Amino acid sequence: DxxxxxxxxxxxxxEGRISILNCDYTNSMFDYFLWYKKYPAEGPTFLISISSIKxxxxxxxxTVFLNKSAKHLSLHIVPSQPGDSAVYFCAASVGxxxxxxxxxxxxxxxx
Amino acid sequence: xxxxxxxxxxLVKRTGEKVFLECVQDMDHENxxxxxxxxxxxxxxxxxxxxxxxxxxxxxxxxxxxxxxxxERFSLILESxxxxxTSMYLCASSFTLLMNTEAFFGQGTxxxxx
Numbered sequence: 101d102x103x104x105x106x107x108x109x110x111x112x113x114x115e116g117r118i119s120i121l122n123c124d125y126t127n128s129m130f131d132y133f134l135w136y137k138k139y140p141a142e143g144p145t146f147l148i149s150i151s152s153i154k155x156x157x158x159x160x161x162x163t164v165f166l167n168k169s170a171k172h173l174s175l176h177i178v179p180s181q182p183g184d185s186a187v188y189f190c191a192a193s194v195g196x197x198x199x200x201x202x203x204x205x206x207x208x209x210x211x
Numbered sequence: 212x213x214x215x216x217x218x219x220x221x222l223v224k225r226t227g228e229k230v231f232l233e234c235v236q237d238m239d240h241e242n243x244x245x246x247x248x249x250x251x252x253x254x255x256x257x258x259x260x261x262x263x264x265x266x267x268x269x270x271x272x273x274x275x276x277x278x279x280x281x282x283e284r285f286s287l288i289l290e291s292x293x294x295x296x297t298s299m300y301l302c303a304s305s306f307t308l309l310m311n312t313e314a315f316f317g318q319g320t321x322x323x324x325x
Contacts, residue, residue, distance in 0.1 A: 109251070134313055143215070143301055143316035144254070189253060198244065198269065199303075199314055201254040 103127045104192050106202035115211045119177040123190030123202055126171065130192040134199065135164060135175045138187045147188075148175070180209045214238070217302050217317040224324050230289040232320050234302030243285035244303040244314060245269075245277065254301060260285055292324045 105124045113119045121135075131152040136144035150157040150164045150173070157164050163176045177184055190202040218233035236243065242261050246254040246269075256269030258277040266277050274296060278286045285304075289296055299321050305314040 104253075106253075136316075141220075141319070141321070143303075143318045146313040146315070149313060191254075196312065198256055198259055199254075200256075201246075203251055203253040 102202070103130075104190055104200050104202040106188075106190055106205050108205050109203070110206040110208070112208045112210060113180045115182055115209055116179045119175075119180045119184065119207055119209065121175040121177075121188050121190075121205050121207065123173050123175075124171060125173075125192050127192070127194070127200075128171065129194045130200075131195060132193045133164070133166060133173050134191045134193075135162075136189045136191060136201075137184075138189060138204070144189060177207075180207075182209050182211045185209045215302055215304055215315050215317040217300075217320050219320050220318065222320060222322045224289075224292050224322065226293060226324055228289075228292045228324075230292050230322065230324075232287040232289075232300055232302075232322070234285045234287070234304075234317055235283050236285075236302075236304040236315070237283065238304065238315070239282065240304035240306055240315075241282075242305045242314075243279065244305075245275075245285070245287045246301045246303065247271070248299040248301055248319075257287065289322075292322075294324050296322065297324045298322060 134149040135147040138144040166173045187204045191199040215236045244259040245257040260279040276288045302317040303314040
């Protein structure tokens with residue numbers, strides 16, 4: 101039973117436009133959420149996180165939104181760049197415990 | 212910068228072999244993790260450790276064991292490799308479980324069992 105779900109296996113966006121990646125979760129005890137980015141043949145790298153006490157966190161071109169009532173979070177990338185093309189993983193944890201990951205979304209940014 | 216280093220980028224092993232995957236971190240992190248990544252399944256936790264000589268099973272521990280004799284080193288052992296263990300293996304480390312903090316990953320080991 102997947103506690104963290106990324107229902108879109110892939111997303112294609114034009115350079116300069118907004119990329120929106122979505123993630124749903126089922127465990128209401130999750131209190132910390134993260135996004136990781138992964139290039140082929142490399143380990144995931146941390147991108148941005150949000151605590152459950154907040155509904156938005158911004159870092160440069162990246163913004164994460166959390167909707168606790170809907171158990172939904174999203175990652176917005178504006179503007180999208182070709183170098184953003186990668187696999188994006190959503191992850192969640194309870195009280196700083198082990199991270200539970202979604203299946204990932206492949207983002208392709210076309211120039 | 213945090214560095215998590217996995218001993219091999221690519222490995223090819225035969226069915227039935229005992230396989231050791233090594234991971235070292237240089238940031239004095241308490242927690243260390245082993246995940247495997249498979250297409251469509253994301254990253255699944257195999258084992259984790261929150262202290263030297265301590266270990267906890269993750270979601271898919273069957274066929275694996277781990278060893279943590281020193282704080283900086285966490286080893287994943289495939290007791291008798293099978294073809295369904297062909298995967299990308301990722302090691303990660305983080306600070307204490309009591310803190311909300313990100314985990315740092317190594318570059319991954321692509322293991323093929325033939």
